[in-house]
Amino acid sequence: MIIGLTGGIACGKSTVGAMLASRGALLVDADRVAREVVLPGEPALAAVAGVFGQVILHEDGTLNRAKLGEIAFADSDKLRTLESILHPAIRTRMWEQMNRTKADEPGRLIVADIPLLYETNQQDLYGGVLVVYVPRQVQLARLLSRNPGLTREQALQRIEAQMDIERKKSLADWVIDNSGTITETERQVEAFWNELGRA
Numbered sequence: 284m285i286i287g288l289t290g291g292i293a294c295g296k297s298t299v300g301a302m303l304a305s306r307g308a309l310l311v312d313a314d315r316v317a318r319e320v321v322l323p324g325e326p327a328l329a330a331v332a333g334v335f336g337q338v339i340l341h342e343d344g345t346l347n348r349a350k351l352g353e354i355a356f357a358d359s360d361k362l363r364t365l366e367s368i369l370h371p372a373i374r375t376r377m378w379e380q381m382n383r384t385k386a387d388e389p390g391r392l393i394v395a396d397i398p399l400l401y402e403t404n405q406q407d408l409y410g411g412v413l414v415v416y417v418p419r420q421v422q423l424a425r426l427l428s429r430n431p432g433l434t435r436e437q438a439l440q441r442i443e444a445q446m447d448i449e450r451k452k453s454l455a456d457w458v459i460d461n462s463g464t465i466t467e468t469e470r471q472v473e474a475f476w477n478e479l480g481r482a
Contacts, residue, residue: 284411284479285381285409285410286392286413287395287411288300288397289400289414290414291446292398292441293417294425295415296396296415298465298468299413299461299472300396303392308391309384309393311377311393311395313373313396313397316380317369320372320373323343325372327368334368335365339351401446411457413456413457413475414455414457416448416455417448422448423435423439
């Protein structure tokens, strides 16, 4: 089975993903794949440089993320153009990995870790969606402690840039409440694994 894993910023999605992987699930991380598709020699990097110019490349041909971010985030049309190049490349790479594993190991649980799964309307592509949840006040406190340089306003901006966590929770097929201790989270992951991972 292939499921989607998502949550909000600072909700602990990576922690839950690691717990599932340690039990034998294949974890395919959208953020990691996003870094792979812009490595030198990748078609997506060539396409991005073709649109945004050589200014977004370092002398060694690697992506200058800071420069690209500076250009793209200053103009919503340019950001949409960038997303129209990167999102299909990321999705294609992820599905290649997942379909290969599904063919080689049909019984293995495959987990696609996608931060903006609902925001990019991908929920129907999966056999179900697992949401890692914490209440908003916990989310804010964890984000501020994880990123001490952020002001409260900046942290709220990042939280509000995503779909509300309560809405994600209501749309989920399964929910892991990560607002308690790591032991409590581990217990919920184990129950989820017993239900799905050993199928």
